[in-house]
Amino acid sequence: MPDIAYWLIGVGLAFDLFGCIGLVRLPDVYNRAQAATKCVTLGTCVMLAGVAVAAFGESGGAIWPMGIKAIICAVFILLTSPVAAHAICRGAYLSGVPLWPGSVEDAFGPRAQDIRNEQAAAQTQRAEHEETQAS
Amino acid sequence: MSTFEQIAFGLLVLCSMLCLYRIGKGPSAPDRTVAIDILGTLIVGFCCIMAVGTGREYYMNIAIAWALISFVGTLALAKYLEGRTYDA
Known part of the structure; x- marks a missing residue:
């Protein structure tokens, strides 16, 4: 395992730790979501990059599939984690x-006010529809 | 398992404890949802350390599967928070 892999995994762990400290220390849910999501996403991606470097740098190259899977997982987390955080924050605001x-x-x-009005209108429409069906 | 992996596991367990603190205390439901999402990403980190420590590649399969399931679960929880049905 090359030295750079140890460094990458160590940097990723540091980012994870800072993100989780932010999750505990910051004052409201939006601050917590942005601190934790950004730091932990970057930290885990850097750790996966370190795994890829370790797998490709191994003598003999017997475990290269591990490196490919690590890169796939890093790309997937980089794409999905911000989407999930955005959905949670939107849900938090609307709730x-x-x-x-x-x-x-x-x-x-x-x-948000527009969305709430749309939801209320849809609900009343659905209620009226059910009423006409019942009668 | 070498000293490096033991220290890495210790730090990740510390991170998980901080997340669990937020899941337990969190004043509102979105706080807990954010913490659960972060815990899912940290478990991918656990899988990384296990893969490096043991040299077995199937831990990366677990990491990919966990990332997928965690994403779907988080989206379902976010939809529930928004007060909408799952097909809208």
Whole structure:
């Protein structure tokens, strides 16, 4: 295992640790989500890169499939983790979790109000539809 | 298992403990959902360390499968938080 693989895995672990400290220390759910998601995604991807380097650098090259799988997994995490965090934050805002009082800007506020109105309209329409079907 | 892998496992267990603290304490449901998502990504890190430590490649299969399942589960939870049905 080459030295650079140890360094990559160590840097990834450091990022993971900082992300989890942010998850515990920051004040509201949006801050926690951004700190934890960015740090842990980068940290795990760097660790997977270290695994790939270790697999390709092994003498004889007997475990190269491990490197390919590590790269596939890194690309997948890099694509999906921000999507998941965005979905959670959107759900959190729409379910009414308040912002931290020290927040300076609420850019999603008007759009969230529109979405809530659309949902309420759809619900009343569905209720009317069920009523007409019942009668 | 070498000293490096033992230290790496210790740090990842510490990270998991911080996540579990947030899952237990988290004042709202989205806090817990974020922590569960992060815990899923940390488990991929555990699989990395196991793959490097033992030299067996099937741990990376576990990592890929866990990343997929974790993503789908997190999206389902986010949809539930948004107050919508799963097919809208």
